[in-house]
Amino acid sequence: MKFGAQFWAGVLFRFPRLYPEWDIAVSSITPAISPSLVPVTVIGGFLGTGKTTLLNEVLSSQTGIRYAVMVNDFGSLAVDDALVKAHDGDTISFANGCVCCSLGDNLIKSIDALLERDPKPEQFLIEVSGVANPKAIADVATLHPGLRRDLIITLVDAETVMERAGDPRLADTLSMQLVPADLIVLNKCDLVGDTKLARVCSYLSDLYPSQMVRTVHSRLPVEYLSAKVLTDPLEPKLDLGKSEPATQSSHDPESQFYRCTVNLPDNMMCDQLRALLREHQSSLLRAKGFVYDEQGTLVSIQLSGNQIEVQSHFDGAGEFSGGSSKPYLVAIGLVPLDAFKQAVLANLCQ
Amino acid sequence: MTEITIFKAKKIVTMNERQPVCDHVAVRDGVILGAGKLDELTGWGEYTLDERFAEKVIFPGFIEGHCHSWEGAAWEDTFVGFLDRTSPSREVHKGLKSVDEVVAKLVDAEKELETSDEPLKGWGLDPIFFDRRVTRTDLDRVSTSRPVVVVHQSGHVINVNTHVLEKANITGDxxxxxxxxxxDGNPTGxxxxxxxxxxxxxxxxxxxVLDMGKDKEKSLRWFAHSAQIAGVTTVTDLASELKPELLAVQADLASRDDYPIRVVPAFLGxxxxxxxxxxxxxxLAGQSTDKLRLGLVKLIVDGSIQGLTARFKQxxxxxxxxxxxxxxxxxxxxxxxxxxHKAGSQIHIHTNGDEATEAALDAIEAVLKQYPSSDARFTLQHCQMAHDAHFRRMAKLGVCANLFSNHLYYWGDQHYELTMGPERACRMDAANTAGKLGVHYSIHSDAPVTHLSPLFTAWCAVNRQTQSGRVLGENEKITVEQALYAITLGAAYTLKLDTELGSIECGKRADFTILEDDPLTVSPTKLKDIEVWGTVLGGRPFPVSEIVS
Structure with a gap:
């Protein structure tokens, strides 16, 4: 009875109700990150959303980055033999410097084997199965002494997502994939008409504060596989799905939720924002954004349920000081968020 | 090799409806020549009359339709469970009723370790029964200088001491x-x-956590001992990755005459x-032997009810x-x-919650529509919360159930009070309904999740009594006869082994469970207390008393 990583990743434990006196998985301060840690991006989404296509693309292009790609199903990769340098048991080496292996029954063992390679991979991309919680795999990176968690990316199939969302068997699994996502990739946009695409976009943005991009054929530029690109919400959203971008979602009158984006000035600290989120928790469904911590590092902050999580994504403090990145917060409210927005701004005036 | 042995017994319960009870059984080359009166058997030829069971009761060898070979390896570590448990070396480990008792047992085990830095591992912890959770402070009382790791009964959660947290650099932030x-925001361990x-x-x-141990052969021998002690002659290993190295050890053991069980491993598909x-x-199809049966596939659809990971509808x-x-x-x-299914495998599917059971039945129905089969014998494993409507569907689709009756005693009170509420708790593992609606069913232990003992499992299905003494659903009780059928021919049916196992009659394999008392005449409340002498596998007696650790 020895089950593998993917299997256990599907297992969540919900004892808080049994033991309410204990606070499970609520983080406080994120430790500073050493630049030598290898970033890990986790890629989730139901089967058929385009994860494998995305990874195939990465493995066969000249990105200049040595990716280590870990997949569920080796066989589903459309590996071009001309690009393969060596095939060594469970691992394929590519001429472009990337390696690919299957997850195996012990994720940490497989990761360690890849870390021992010379040259060392520069970034891990780990595909998780459709019903696994991508956060559980990202936690492996958080805990590993040689890794740092970079992004959780969840792919969504524009054609079928509303069906999944309306299926009582799958709605909560969809939400489990999307809540921890730093980036939502709305894929297969070419398969739906503009009206439906607009509806899907507003459904997702009404519920999830994560950044979202639209794609066709999983064509996602590799910059989007790392957190750097996510720190500025004001850049026009990448829209690769259609030549005609779908109407940017304003508030859907049918929706029960309210979305707002707040630009945070550089002097707002993580702890202040945390306090504000706590204070307004009852009117917020979720919130997500980037803010400076006490060390001056840009960190991501996320409110979900009653948990506030803070996560470092970057190599040290200096990297973004001269960049165009701006702290911001996207919040999804259960009520109109004018009061919350004002409170955030008022706090800044103090 | 062609010698005939006729075993004489006080009573033989055959599970053969045409001759439910007799007192002699003739065996040649591991196969039953016949059961009946002595003079009905002497016609097979020259024989030796073996009277060692003259004062004992013989049953068809019990079949455990859902357990794990990890039952053997688990005993490499220190057992710290809540209920009494017998080890493969027949040592009775008293259930530990408080965190202090758990710590005390670990302290004793720590003293036995040979080197100063080797880890101490415990298993079977179930804090659902305690008034508080175990913490690293508790385990630091065992040792601050070596790793102390205690695996919960579920296998999904562990407790560790401060030493482990520090080595792994796990901090509260x-x-x-x-x-x-x-x-204070610090990890409790x-x-x-x-x-x-x-x-x-x-x-x-x-x-x-679920390691097969350093010595796979020893672990698999212990697994066999656990079975033998409980009177079991055929066990499932549900499920295994069937990795070649483990399979080789299994195949080697199965080829030896002194290995006392038949093993049916299921591949975790x-x-x-x-x-x-x-x-x-x-x-692997051609590699099955008398004592190692390959080809079964297991799929897992949802989690567990007491772990709150099973899938439920409204x-x-x-x-x-x-x-x-x-x-x-x-x-x-x-x-x-x-x-x-297309490849010809039989498929057993783990479902606990009703939503998972329905998803499995929907899938099976769709598959059978596309690839019809008159006797695929899909089996839903655990199937704890199936409702009458599900059982009716199962009967129509020819789907069997293997119900987790031990749950009724182990966690029945928690299901009543916490997870399912009174009404649903009283129809968990609904053996009576399953049988009434025409579903072939067995009952099981899921060892090492609960202890391996088909007589105990039968007791659970017959009495449906929780630890506190509450009866969970009077009308889902089954009779002793039905329960004994479920752990013999019923289980054989779910494994498609009913042509050769499960009853004592001409042509079947000579696998017997030897009991000191008769389950059909003792009080149903005493079913679990009947002493097991041992087993006979393929005609060869395996007394429990000869087990050496």
């Missing part, structure tokens, strides 16, 4: 799911979920991509916990089932 913290426990174990050089799995299980958990987890995408399930 980490944003990881399943890290339990005290009111309770770690839930793969990321945390794999990381913690790796940091102190230990393998995974969702562990690898389906096409690879089909290829692997197909390649209204969900009684205590309001969110719905559980899919272990496989229900939209994908039909494709996976179809692939193994």
């Amino acid at each position: 980490m944003d990881v799911d399943g890290l339990v913290k005290d009111s 309770e770690l839930m979920g793969i990321a945390l426990y794999q990381s913690a174990l790796k940091a102190v050089g230990m393998n995974s 969702q562990m690898v991509p389906t096409n690879e799995g089909v290829e692997w299980i197909t390649s 209204p969900g958990y009684y205590n309001g916990a969110p719905n559980g987890m899919w272990y496989v995408d229900p939209m994908e399930l039909p494709n996976i089932i179809a692939a193994y």
Whole structure:
């Protein structure tokens, strides 16, 4: 009875109700990150959303980055033999410097084997199965002494997502994939008409504060596989799905939720924002954004349920000081968020 | 080799309706020549009359339709469970009724360790029965200088001491799911979920939680002893990755005359991509032997009820916990089932919650529509919350159930009070309804999750009594006869082994359970207390008294 990583990743434990006196998985301060840690991006989404296509693309292009790609199903990769340098048991080496292996029954063992390679991979991309919680795999990176968690990316199939969302068997699994996502990739946009695409976009943005991009054929530029690109919400959203971008979602009158984006000035600290989120928790469904911590590092902050999580994504403090990145917060409210927005701004005036 | 032995017994219960009871059974080359009166058997030829069972009761060898070979390996570590448990070396380990008792047992075990830095591992902890959780402070009383790791009964959660937390660099400020913290924000040492426990174990050089142990052969021998002690002659190992190295050890043991059990391992079909799995299980098809049966596939659809990870339809958990987890995408399930079904494998599917049971039945129905089969004998394993409507569907589809009756005693009170509420708790593991509606069923232990003992499992299904003495559903009780059928011919049927196992009659294998008393005449409340002399496998007696550790 020895089950593998993917299997256990599907297992969540919900004892808080049994033991309410204990606070499970609520983080406080994120430790500073050493630049030598290898970033890990986790890629989730139901089967058929385009994860494998995305990874195939990465493995066969000249990105200049040595990716280590870990997949569920080796066989589903459309590996071009001309690009393969060596095939060594469970691992394929590519001429472009990337390696690919299957997850195996012990994720940490497989990761360690890849870390021992010379040259060392520069970034891990780990595909998780459709019903696994991508956060559980990202936690492996958080805990590993040689890794740092970079992004959780969840792919969504524009054609079928509303069906999944309306299926009582799958709605909560969809939400489990999307809540921890730093980036939502709305894929297969070419398969739906503009009206439906607009509806899907507003459904997702009404519920999830994560950044979202639209794609066709999983064509996602590799910059989007790392957190750097996510720190500025004001850049026009990448829209690769259609030549005609779908109407940017304003508030859907049918929706029960309210979305707002707040630009945070550089002097707002993580702890202040945390306090504000706590204070307004009852009117917020979720919130997500980037803010400076006490060390001056840009960190991501996320409110979900009653948990506030803070996560470092970057190599040290200096990297973004001269960049165009701006702290911001996207919040999804259960009520109109004018009061919350004002409170955030008022706090800044103090 | 052609010698005939006729065993004389006080009573032989055959499970053969034409001759339910007799007192002699003739055996040649591991096969039953016949059962009946002595003069009905002497015609087979010259024989030796073996009277060692003259004062004992013979049953068809018990079949455990759902347990795990990890039952053997588990005993390499220190047992700290709540209920009494007998080890494979027949040592009775008293159940530990408080955190202090758990710590005291670990302290004793620590003294036995040979080197100063080797890890101490405990298993079977179930804090659901205690008034508080175990913490690192408790385990630091065992040792501050060596790793102390205690695996919970569920296998999904561990407790560690401070030494392990420090080695693994696990601190309260980490944003990881399943890290339990005290009111000051420090880790309590309770770690839930793969990321945390794999990381913690790796940091102190230990393998995974469910490890087959250093010595696979010893572990598999212990597994066999656990079975033999309980009177079991055929066990499942549900499920295994069937890795070649473990399979080789299993095959070697199975080829030896002194290995006292037949093993039916099931391949965990969702562990690898389906096409690879089909290829692997197909390649093993010709390798079955008398005592090692390959070809069964297991799929797991959801989690467990007491772990709150089983999938439920409305209204969900009684205590309001969110719905559980899919272990496989229900939209994908039909494709996976179809692939193994087409390849000729029999498929057993773990479902606990009603939503999971329905997803499995929907998938099976779709597959059978596309690839009709008159006797696929899909079996839903656990199937704890199936409702009458599900059993009616199962009967129509020819789907069997293997019900987890031991749950009624082990966690019945928790199901009543916490997870399911009174009404649903009283129809859990509904053996009576299953039988009434025409579903072939067995009952099981899921050892090492609960202890391996078909007589205890039968007792649970007959009495439906919880630890507190509450009866969970008077009208789901089954009779002693029905329960004994479920652990013999009923289980054989779910494994498609009913042509050769499960009853005592001409042509079947000479696998017997030898009891000191008659389950059909003792009080049904005493069913679990009947002493097991041992077993006979393929005509060869295996007394429990000869087990050496």
